[in-house]
Amino acid sequence: MNVATPAKGARAVEQAYDYLKNAILSGEFAARMHLREGAIATQLGLSRTPVREAFRRLGAEGWLEITPNAGVKVAEWSPRDIEEVFEVRMLIESRVAGRAAQRATEAQIERLRALAEQMSAMADCPVDQVLDERSTVNAEFHELLVEAAGSQRLKRLLDLVVEIPMVKWVFGSYQPAEIRRSAAHHHEIVAALEAHDAEWASAAMKSHILSAHHAVMRRLRQLDSAPNQDQ
Amino acid sequence: MNVATPAKGARAVEQAYDYLKNAILSGEFAARMHLREGAIATQLGLSRTPVREAFRRLGAEGWLEITPNAGVKVAEWSPRDIEEVFEVRMLIESRVAGRAAQRATEAQIERLRALAEQMSAMADCPVDQVLDERSTVNAEFHELLVEAAGSQRLKRLLDLVVEIPMVKWVFGSYQPAEIRRSAAHHHEIVAALEAHDAEWASAAMKSHILSAHHAVMRRLRQLDSAPNQDQ
DNA sequence: TATTTCGTTATTGCATACAAAATTGACGAT
DNA sequence: ATCGTCAATTTTGTATGCAATAACGAAATA
Numbered sequence A, B: 001m002n003v004a005t006p007a008k009g010a011r012a013v014e015q016a017y018d019y020l021k022n023a024i025l026s027g028e029f030a031a032r033m034h035l036r037e038g039a040i041a042t043q044l045g046l047s048r049t050p051v052r053e054a055f056r057r058l059g060a061e062g063w064l065e066i067t068p069n070a071g072v073k074v075a076e077w078s079p080r081d082i083e084e085v086f087e088v089r090m091l092i093e094s095r096v097a098g099r100a101a102q103r104a105t106e107a108q109i110e111r112l113r114a115l116a117e118q119m120s121a122m123a124d125c126p127v128d129q130v131l132d133e134r135s136t137v138n139a140e141f142h143e144l145l146v147e148a149a150g151s152q153r154l155k156r157l158l159d160l161v162v163e164i165p166m167v168k169w170v171f172g173s174y175q176p177a178e179i180r181r182s183a184a185h186h187h188e189i190v191a192a193l194e195a196h197d198a199e200w201a202s203a204a205m206k207s208h209i210l211s212a213h214h215a216v217m218r219r220l221r222q223l224d225s226a227p228n229q230d231q
Numbered sequence C: 001t002a003t004t005t006c007g008t009t010a011t012t013g014c015a016t017a018c019a020a021a022a023t024t025g026a027c028g029a030t
Numbered sequence D: 001a002t003c004g005t006c007a008a009t010t011t012t013g014t015a016t017g018c019a020a021t022a023a024c025g026a027a028a029t030a
Helices: A012-026 A037-044 A048-060 A079-103 A106-122 A128-149 A152-161 A164-173 A176-194 A198-225 B012-025 B037-044 B048-060 B079-103 B106-122 B128-149 B152-161 B164-173 B176-194 B198-225
Strands: A064-066 A072-074 B064-066 B072-074
Touching (some): A012 A048, A037 A048, A048 B048, A079 A128, A079 A152, A079 A198, A079 B079, A079 B152, A106 A128, A128 A152, A128 A164, A128 A176, A152 B152, A164 A198, A176 A198, B012 B048, B048 B064, B079 B128, B079 B176, B106 B128, B106 B176, B128 B152, B128 B176, B164 B198, B176 B198
Antiparallel strands (some): A064 A072, B064 B072
């Protein structure tokens, strides 16, 4: 039924990887759920080998828990785990912003400004309608910023932590005012870069992340109290 | 000389992983060197499958660079890369120390104090003689601290960044005075924990990491100007 | 009825076989 | 001599088969 998207390279591992990651992030696979190599393989029309490789990759990235002779389980994300993700993002991305303020070229700043404009233009559209586009533009903004900072290793680390679908989830948690605030943050970061003020850029980014953190944790509390009646 | 140690679990993947990681970190495999699944496999008396799995794991951890249909290369660590590693360590570990100051139990602080004492006791021994033990005790200290902070995800992230063998390398870069300073830092961090002073603990840890950073970068400059023997 | 033991089954780990892609080297054209 | 082309070889990617280990369940005993 799904068979996922064949991906660009059409490589079997990519296919398995994309399918699994999507299933995990979309909630199709519940937390703690046990996954079997064989089942996934036949479902995707592949052999166990590429599925197994995808398992390992996802394990290294923290999405699956692997126990040697038993199988793999979908990792569980506690509120504390999510808090820690935002903690890391805040620490690293604010540092990155500061460095970018010292090193960004005119062209890079220009491109960042354009992305910030795009973001603002979407601010008044209905939330659900531009969710994907907002996520994409936002991801581009943050990525370009790391590039401007010239921090390749930090980028790798961030990629490991800040998953695009999770970003989408963040926007789903935003209230209209918070979306506008987020867009404003982007503009402010660009302004700090133009001024080559590392402190300012760093502080603005810190606000940006903490604001997102707040929105997500509020969402979590809502989800926690709404659908469960046993407490 | 190779064939590595059969490791505890005697699992083939572990064997391959341990062998490869050791070879990379010891410099037996030069940077940018191309590794072939088949060669490693026959050399270790295994099939390609577990070797391949080890490759992927090491790739995810940043020790190997994997390009889809070409093979794997030993990753190159530029001075900037190493700088970034210390940047991350500084950011995360100082935050962790601050959190530990707020949450550590008496028992945990006691244990940390004992480790700090052990460290001091070794401070006056010849550098090379206690290199391994120093690394072990140091690693334990930092690990226990993360545990006291109750930050499981951050611990995973740190594990990815701060490799034990690299820690050993740090101690090899220390001058006698720096070893004593490092031991003093540990004591100071324990004191900050006893006082439940997050700012203090955080600042002490920041000093601790920056001091190590400084020592390693100095070592790098020395190696760079001196003739090196690795191919 | 609860619990332990043992045999069956299912699932993972590893090895091998085969397919696809890339690298290499020789050859020929300019 | 240099560059480009193409085939031979090597190397990676995937599939399958077999062995080892763990999960499951039934039977037997207390």
